[in-house]
Structures are given as structure tokens and as C-alpha cells.
Amino acid sequence: MSPLISLPSRSPLRHAISLLVAAAFAPAAHAADLLTITQDALEHSATLNSSRSTFKSTEAGQDVERGDLLPQISATGSAYRYNSLESQSYANSAAAGSSSTSTSGEDYNGTSLGVNVTQALFDATNWYEYEQSKKQVGQQALQLEIDQQQLLYDVSEAYFEILRAKEVLDARQAQEKAIGRQLEQANEQFSVGLVAITDVNEAKAAFDSARAQRIAAKNDLQVSFETLERLTGQQYASIASLDDELPIQPPAPANRDDWVDMALASSPSIQYAQAAVDVAKSGVDIARSGHLPTLDAFADYSYSDNDRDELRGHNEDVQVGVQANLPIYTGGSTSASVRQNTYSLEATQYDFEDQRRFTTQQVRSLFTQVGNDVESVDAQREAIVSSRSALEATRAGYEVGTRNIVDVLDAEQSLYESISDYADARYTYVTDLLQLRQQAGVLSLEVIRGTNRWLSDSKPVSLTSVDDADMSAVDDIGKRPTPPSMP
Secondary structure: OOOOOOOOOOOHHHHHHHHHHHHHOOOOOOOEOHHHHHHHHHHHOHHHHHHHHHHHHHHHHHHHHHHOOOOEEEEEEEEEEEEEEEEEEEEOOOOOOOEEEEEEEEEEEEEEEEEEEEEEEEOHHHHHHHHHHHHHHHHHHHHHHHHHHHHHHHHHHHHHHHHHHHHHHHHHHHHHHHHHHHHHHHHHHHHOOOOOHHHHHHHHHHHHHHHHHHHHHHHHHHHHHHHHHHHHOOOOOOEEEEOOOOOOOOOOOOOHHHHHHHHHHHOHHHHHHHHHHHHHHHHHHHHHHHHOOEEEEEEEEEEEEEOOOOOOOEEEEEEEEEEEEOOOOOOOHHHHHHHHHHHHHHHHHHHHHHHHHHHHHHHHHHHHHHHHHHHHHHHHHHHHHHHHHHHHHHHHHHHHOOOOHHHHHHHHHHHHHHHHHHHHHHHHHHHHHHHHHHHHOOOOHHHHHHHHOOEEEEEEEOHHHOOHHHHHHHHHHHHOOOOOOOO
């Protein structure tokens, strides 16, 4: 009986076309590394550039508030033509019933000019608003730092997510090929009557599952590249891979409380919440200043002239003095504003305490998680060794008839799951360590530069590095019909 499913032979023409396609889409000689991509993100990130513009806007707002404390100078001027006509009628007492009319008028041109200068001598509202604007600039600077550290982490996470997806895809491809060979073997054994059709069906089901996992893993890789493109606004032909010699070590310092102290001192999120409290305090001061008087110095100068025939010369007026204003009753709005801003201050104080607790909890959890990641990487590495040994033993048992094909397929899947889990554990360790630094407020470009030293472009990762032509043989296996039952 001949085999019912076999691997198709590849024609020379098809092989040549595959080589040409692979050459055309070969990755660049120098793959982009994490540091290069991070620098691109710092320059092109729409989110970070928006934060920078907001900071500049807040800085300009400080200049606006400062302007209220400086002299205010205004000038007015006018040029006009004056025309007046007066007409009156009255009865003539000498001749009853008669009347006379008198008409008079003026017609002339005139000009006027006025200059007013005021300087606030005491205005608590304007002063507190200026002080608040300075605190708002500092607060926005902290928001910019928060956004920058978040971008550093997001880019790093997206970068390592690509590498994670690629290693998972490699494992799924290897799994599909291995199970495809197992399916071929089952077909060959079925064709000569050594195994039942159930063995072929089991192998076919396992192969279909592995193929679906490979397709999903390839999709994850493509999505990961698109995420990185969104963050940086750039496209990358290939990126450098993570060195196998990456040291998997517990975080330093090794004491969890040291990390908490570091976060309480350096976290821009905590500092931002504290700055919000200071801004709210200034809001209370501004509201209370509505009860206080204001005192201004002023100087007024006015000049006017016209060309009336009976007048010669011009008029000039100069006035210099101080002016005080005391609000007596404003309908209760000032007192209500004080209460409103006091409650706002109270809310920011609670927000600060919540942020402090949240950061503390995050740092403690991430510190513990990184320690667990170290152990998980070691355990997953040993799991690969154990799974490989178990697979070899299961295959040997299958050859002598003590194990069935389901056992072999389970062992195959267990091995490649272990390989996939090991890759997942390594990249989880890297991203958790970076997130720990972010929560502690110490994630910087220098940290990224240090991480970048463990990358290598010897095995660049790209979408085009996934050679679909190499998968054509196992794809054809899945398209073949299931063999009929053994008579």
C-alpha cells in the first residue's frame, strides 16, 4: 500500500523564485537597536511632542500673569469735526402777530490725545496668580518627565514584544514541522498496515492545531511591529535581537525597601501629585485675596486742540495720584470661592496620598515579580531540558510499542511549549525590570543604553525573515485529505 500523504517535491523554478524573493526582502546589514529606536521615539512621538507643547504653553501663561504686576500703559487719540447749528424764532412785541428768526452755528475741527499709566502697588490677587503660575510650570515639567519615562518604557516593551513574538513564532514553526514529520510517518506506517487510522487522525489533529498556533504567532509578530511604528512614527526593516548571554539577576539594590525609598524620593508621579497640592494652595490664597484692598499709582495726561476762530491755543491736563479700592460686599461669591478652593485643596491632598500608596505598592509588587522572573527563567530553561529528554524517551517507547502516537504528540507539544515559555519568561524579566525602574522614577536614556548593550544584530528580526516558502511543504500536508479507514 502506498503512502496516502507525502511531502511534494519542490521544482527548481520554484526554489529559484523563493531565493530571489528572500534576497529582495533580506534584512538590512545593520538592524536598528533599542537605543536608536528610543531616540527616534523621543524625537517623533506625537504624545511626547504634545506634552512638550503643553509645557511651553504653561510657561507662556507665567509671562501672562507676570504682566499684571508690571506697569500698564495705554494711549487714546481722536480727530473730529464739530458742526453746530442753532435756529430760534420769537414773537415781536412791537407788532402783534409778527415774529423773527435768529440762526447761529459753529463749524471747526478738533483733536485730542490721552495717555494713562498705572502701576499696582498692592494687589494680592495678581501676586498669588503669578505665584500659582510658577508652580504650574513646575507641575507641567513633572508631567513632561512622566510622559518621557512612559514613552521609554512603552518603546522598550514594544521592542521586546517583537523579539518575544519572533521566538514564539520560531518555536511554533519548529513544532509544526516536527508534527508534520510525525504525520508523514503515521501515514507511511498506515499505508503498510502498521498502525490504525486513529493514529493518523490524532497526528492530523495535532498538526492542524500546531499550524493554527503558527499562524497566530505570525500575526502577533506583525502587530508588534505596527505598535512600534505607532510609537516612533518610523518603519524598521529589522531590529537587533537579544543576546542569549543576557544576565538574569535580581534587581539591585537587593532590598525592597530601598526601592520604595528611591521611588518616594524620585518618582515624578509622586512629585506631580505634590505639585498639584501646592497649586491648589495657591488657589486658596487667590480666593482669600478677594477680601483684600488694592492700591494703584496712576498718571493721566490729556491734550486737546481745535481750530475755532475765536479761540487760540490748546488744553492740557495732567493728573498723578494713588487709588485704593476696598471690596465691601460681593454677594457672598468671594467666601464661596474660598470654600470651593479649600475643598479642591483637600481633594489634591487625598490624591497625593493615593499616588504615594499606589507607587509604593507598584514598586513592591514589581520588585517581587522581578525576583520571581529570575527563578522562572531558570525553571523554564530546565523545563526545556526535561521536555527534550521526555520526548526522546517517548519516541523510543513508541518505536518498541510501549507508547502510542498520542504520547509522542503530547511530548512534542510539551517541548515546544517549554521553548515558548522560556522565551516568554526572559522577555517578561526584561520588561518587568524596566517597569520597576519606571515606577521608581529612575528610567532614563542611560538605562536604555545599558540594556542596549545586550542586543546583537547577528540575528536580526524582521517580518520578511519569516520565509513562507520554507513552510510550503508542511502547509501542503494540512491541505491533503484525511485517509480513509482501514478495511
